Amino acid sequence: MTSEKQDAIRSVLKHSHEPQSTPQIRKEILKRYPVAPKELTALLESMVAAGEVFPWPRKKFWDRDPRKTTPRLILEFLDTSPVAAVGAIKRALKLPLEFIQTALEALVNDGRVHPWQPGATVYYCLFEPDAAAKEAMAEALADGPLDQKELLARLRNRLPGYQARHLKELVPKSGQVVEHPRIGKRKVRYGLNPPAPGPYLDKAVREVLDAHKLLSPCRVSLEAILEALEVRLGLKEKKARVPERRGEGESPEAEGLVLEGMARLQPFGQKRALVSIRELRRSLNLPRGDFDGAVLALARKNRVALHHHDFPAGLTPSQQEELVRDEGGTYYVGIVLKEAS
């Protein structure tokens, strides 16, 4: 009779979706066999000793090992509540803290769960917090610039407790977000594109108009003032110098293109990763002389650093052709923006 009762217990626990208390099990078994509470408790204890049944918190029993089941339960829970603190997980799963912490540690070690600690509380999530913040930031800024408060509010939807200091660290690392300087009463804003210069020029425009008002009786037009301004700002002069400097083998245009090309070829989030000269040459498609001249000129001006190839003799002539060679016969393989000193 005992073994039949044990079979009945096994069957009840096997088909239950959660741990069962002794009265719950008894209620199910009573449908088939009479069993006293004390007898049932004894049966359950013997099954626990045999390793067939596992004790669960709150005096419940189940045929599943809580230590093995906890990680799965945590993953299921985090699937529905993406960011949760240990306390929340404990409340939801109704398991002892020790089980939860051990399972979380294992999950974190396996890289299946990531910790997120904005303050004293550690939260856990299925995604990598930095990557999630970057993604949330890109989504938030897709519709236009936001100030810090607005952006933080959007980020906190994804990562509770997200602080301004995290944002300050994330922005330079992201490489795609531009900090728009404060202007008048408008606070610092963040956007995916550079700020429109217009609002920053209000004071300058007023002064230009004042100058025009002053000079208009002398028949000085607004266009003439604009032209003078261009010269003063070096815009006109720069254009005029181009043909002359090209003749000397240096081309500011080509240099500008090289710098732009370098920025384009930088991996996401990196500012000073080495750009392959070969790749840069291919992407710009400049005449050979212009490209080599611009790269060497930028190096001489200390704008970029060039990395040389140690054993160029081991390269085929076509491979050497793709690199930049200076007067001393050194071949350069990589270019990088100069380290700020």
Next chain:
Amino acid sequence: MTLNLPAGTPNPFRQTIVKDAWETMVDVPEIHGQAFEACCRAFESVRRMKHCESVLLHGGAGSGKTHLLGRLQRHWTASPSNAIGGPEEGMGRCVFLYCRLQTNPHRLWQHLRKTFVEDLLHRFADGTTQLQRLVACRFAQGDTRKQRPAMKWLAWIRNPANRDHSGWKRILLPWLERETQPSFSLQRVLYFLITGRHVLEAGAWLKGEDQLPEEAYTLLGIRETDQGQSEDGAREVVLGLCRLASPLMPVAFCFDQIEALQTSKDDQESLFLFGQMGASLYNSSNNALLISCIQSSVLDPFREAIREADYDRIARNVETLDPLDRRLAFKLISSRLDSSTELAQLRRDRRQQILWPFEPLDLEPGFSSIGTQTARKILAFAGMLFEKLHTGQAATLQEDPSGFLGKEFNRRRTTSLDQEAVESDISLAHGLPLLARTLGGQWRVERQPDRDVDFLLSCEGRRVGVSLCNQQSMRSLGSRLRRLTEWQSRNKSVKLVLIRDERLPIKKTAVVTRKHLQSLKEKGAALCRTDPETLAALQALRSLLSDAMAGDLHHGGDAIAPATVQEWLSMNLDDSLVAFFGRVVGVSENQPDVESEETGGILEVLRKHKVISLDRLAAESGQPASVIENLAKRHPGRIGWLQGPPPVLFDYRPPEILSSGERDEG
């Protein structure tokens, strides 16, 4: 101009290569300051965010990668921590690990395991080891009741009087059990290392279990496995050791010279394997910082060779070590001059001239046409200049690269003669593929076909499986031989060669092991015993080639190309190595065998010319080029072969096969 310096004033620029990150060097913090900061930020991120971080550092040969790692080492192992909850002054802030990647790429985890343990047991000037500091730090973190500081724990751990204290068992064993689960052996070995018992045996086990005699296992009370050391096993130990640390005291893995893993510049597999290892470390721990160093010219091939996902993990931050401009170069020179006590007084009298005894203009030729130069070249140039000023003679290189390589090879071989038998496996595993390549590359090294067959050498349909059998324990050796017997019966077309250091005897009492060996021999396997001289030559060859691959072999400031070293080795290869390789691939280099009728004409022409191109040899001997090529491949120790194009053959005759008359001529 000649300086009137006291006689014997050492040249402060003599040292231009940093051997490893544990070396103490004169430092200029401004040089590569940005890369240093990036590494520190990544380090703090591991501690704060409790997840792995990585930095990929790249620069030219001699740009200062190892030097930067040395700076990080000093910063992290000596500096006090300001972080709340972090270790205190004198405790260091991390477990620092320097791993120079001069190894067989198929044994990366085993190499990492060995390096990890060696560095974990690294002893600081105060007599503490990294392991002791780590344990003290973890105990202090867990000591929530009494809140004793880590230094107090460290003092307690180091006190020999506490060795038999019952507290060890109460605290240490449960902690180890929790952290190193499920490895009982690891737990026990760590217990011995921390409590200072059987340190030698426990350390040796932790570095690689194959290398221990039976008595050591008995002493440690652990069971000897018959599986031998494997990459998976080594990985488990590395991750187990990582678990001992905590995010507050992370493990900083510094991988130097990734390019030294390559057997040639086209070798992509080595880079791929490194990528896999790095990504696996990143994924499997939450307290590791991976710093990898590579030459800029290998960066593109590296990116192409490894999986994108692996690259993303290894290179979460990329930093370049730029060549130095004049400002930084002058600071470097000035700091070296300041470090010389002999020059101190003279320099104090000339405070305004920061470069004294140099003038800035003297140093100008040391820079490239764009005004920059690597640190090593700057130092080499300043060294020559100093020599010139000191002795009054123009500093010239005393010897050509060939002479330099000869001396260097001999120096390294002599040093390696002291190498112990436990190192034989490492030398053979890394050195044999390099030797095969040096001998012309006719014998290709194929993928490891089985756990117990370390490589497969193939040439023209002939295949030789090489198994390194340098186990000290007869039980491990016996198990390996048993498995090899099974493997050989499944792979009859492959000739099996077992290599064992002759200093490791097979005991008479090891009946079963001897039986397996006999059975293998009956099935056609050969046992090749290596002597210490051959191993020392192989060690010299591999270290020379690896240093050249990593750009760390330089002559007068100029890095010597791997191709140059390869070529020099081909022409000047040690006789014992040639004979050894001949024995491994089963080629007899005896005179009668080579002097067959078919080949007599070819060898005659070769003897006459010494060095000759394949086409010309074919024309003069009247034999087809393919026949000559086959002959060279069959006799790598007798006929030298340089791949070209065009292929060139050279007459190579070890002294033992020369007639006495010829020897005298030579």
